[in-house]
Amino acid sequence: MSAQPAVHTSFVIERRFAAPAALVFAAWADGAVKARWSTCHAENGETEYSQDFRKGGRELYRATLPDGRPQSVEKVFFDIVQDRRIVFAYDIEAGGVRLSASLVTVEFEPEGDATFMRLTEQLAYFDGYYDREERLHGTAEGLDRLALEVEAAGAH
Template identity: 45%
Template sequence: MSSRSVTHTTFTIERRYAAPPARVFAAWADPPTKRRWFAMPESWVGKHHELDFRVGGRELNRGGPPGGTVHTMDARFHEIVKGERIVYAYDLLLDETLISVSLATIELRADGDGTVMVFTEQGAFLDGHEQPATREHGTGLLLDALGAFVDGAAVEA
């Protein structure tokens, strides 16, 4: 029998974007728009993304490096308050191995002409497959990509 472990963690990342809340919200909600900033590396193969942005809807993001491990994010939306809040739970798998289960909350609030976004994740990291600090760092990079996109792109609200 293999050794099993779980590490529980919570992290919060705050970002300020020059774009208004409606634009930031749309970047999470619109499938073609989200694919533009939430993309996997260009070199990855087998890329698949689907987004059914509604309460009870699913987001699936899958792909991996050529000949390497397939990364899968499988999410369900639990609450959506247009322009203000998104709550979803997601599983992260490497090939068929479940490495974590997380609850994520995105809060948006107007700040002058821009938006303050607070992203909070509560996670159960399983069997040492990923360290929470690595996830927090990767999430920060994604939120930076979101900022670059919404601050410089015309996204339909």
């Protein structure tokens, strides 16, 4: 691809979970739990996942796309406030080509035994790549799985 100007966009997803904020936050912080609900494109062959959940820590996800290209998602955590906020940046590469970079803020507001969560993602797409609707859809699907995860755990 030739170097083209980056294309910028953003989206916000808000959800209420029938689970306390500490439980919802923990589902982001615990790598094993997060891997269960957040795996993007579960039909891909995941080859590696790791998470070091701390300020300055990293998360890595590698998979093989259906067309055989390797995909890599690398995150770095910039701000973590227990049970209240997570800020991270991540980029996506496929077949050795960087497709996008994002800044994400996830905020948790306790509402008694429930949690209001707001996820704001700001994206920069590179060299003609653009998948905002797919990204929004995939993120929403992951949050649906998060709801199932935390609401089942909160019921016990």
